[in-house]
Amino acid sequence: MQKLVIEGGTPLFGEIITQGAKNAVLPVLAACVLCEGKVMLRNCPCISDRYASARILSALGAKVTAEGNSLAADCSDLSSDDISSSLMKTMRSSIIFMGALLGRTGKCTLCYPGGCNLGPRPIDMHISAMRKMGAVISDEYGVISCTAPEGLKGCRHSLSFPSVGATENIMLAAVTAEGETVISNAAREPEICCLGDFLRACGAKISGDGGGRIAIEGVKKLTPPPEPFEIIPDRIAAATYISCAACAGGELLIRDCAPAHLEAVIPVFEQMGCRLRVFGSNIYIYKKGRLKAADTIRTMVYPGFPTDAQAILMAPLCTAEGTTVFVENIFENRYRHADALCRMGADIRAEGKVAVVTGVPHLYGTVTEAPDLRGGAALVCAALGAMGTTEISGISYIDRGYEEIEQVLSSAGAKISRMTEEKQ
């Protein structure tokens, strides 16, 4: 059992280099299944979800090697199309292997994916899209068996909601399907464009990614790009480190973070009274004195305010002057961090989609537990600005998405360490 121990109240100074994006590397790793040959990737974050994806690839028969942030995956010879339930349960993203495996082998067996508990997270859109492309899918006691004996066929999909995962799964299934696939009301997140860029580099014919209508013309096969493919920066990790500075005060330069992907987030920090400057691909943040409340924050699909940044921005707003209202529109149960923040002294009333945060002068260190990935990150932010020491357990959630968070923050002067304790 590991925990983070954070002594609050020390301002942060220095530079942080943004890690590669978790939500971009995972679909790109699934896409490797479609490539016959050795794919080389750069800027892969060293996080546990990436290791879980690499374990899935290895279990399918791929040869995966990695050195730091570089990774090579050779899927020339796959020996299995079956993903065990223990691997599927490690994360939500395991479900996008469905489209990739159906595209490559015409069959797969898997089960319902795991991931953070953010309320019900159905996969109905994924399954109905694969069926529409000709897959025969059965679900017996949670084991999902898929076959496409005659191969997948391109078709038109009109998504009832622009789901990120469903858009990725359809893209993966469609790139080697017969004929044209069109996805209307597709997700527009930057990670979709990263997947599109990777698939194009492998020879896929895709257009329109980043907009609401993606068109894909199936090709016979994909081949690895000649050059290593670079994963985009993690916009949520960048927002997290900005939030750390907003909580603790100080001056940070967040390097290589694709500020254009943070256009909905930067103005909220500015409203709070933080000074932010964008220099090319870097963001400078300076914070001194007490923060101010922000206008109502409504989570939306991209380019709206990201649900993944909701918990992270709630942390600094707990000590801002005034009241901020959050409306969570994407997930049903995404305020599990509110209780933990209240135990640190915050005043948060959360009910249904709405959370009302009334700023208090200070938060106080306590013993607490990460409720999920971004909720855990919010506790780290809050602890950096709190009076006294905070101990956060359940940090395997945080390790799913943040590369060595304690080292990154220590390098900026934070008093944070990782401790291992015996299981009780």
Ligand code: UD1
């Ligand atoms: C991805 C991100 C996650 C982010 C989320 C929303 C990854 C690995 N994860 O998750 O960090 O919080 O986008 O930006 O990229 N839905 C259905 N049926 C489906 C699929 C989704 O009802 O078949 C619903 C979900 O329950 C949710 C909404 O659609 O309410 C959005 O989910 P989706 O965009 O699919 O999120 P994920 O791809 O799971």
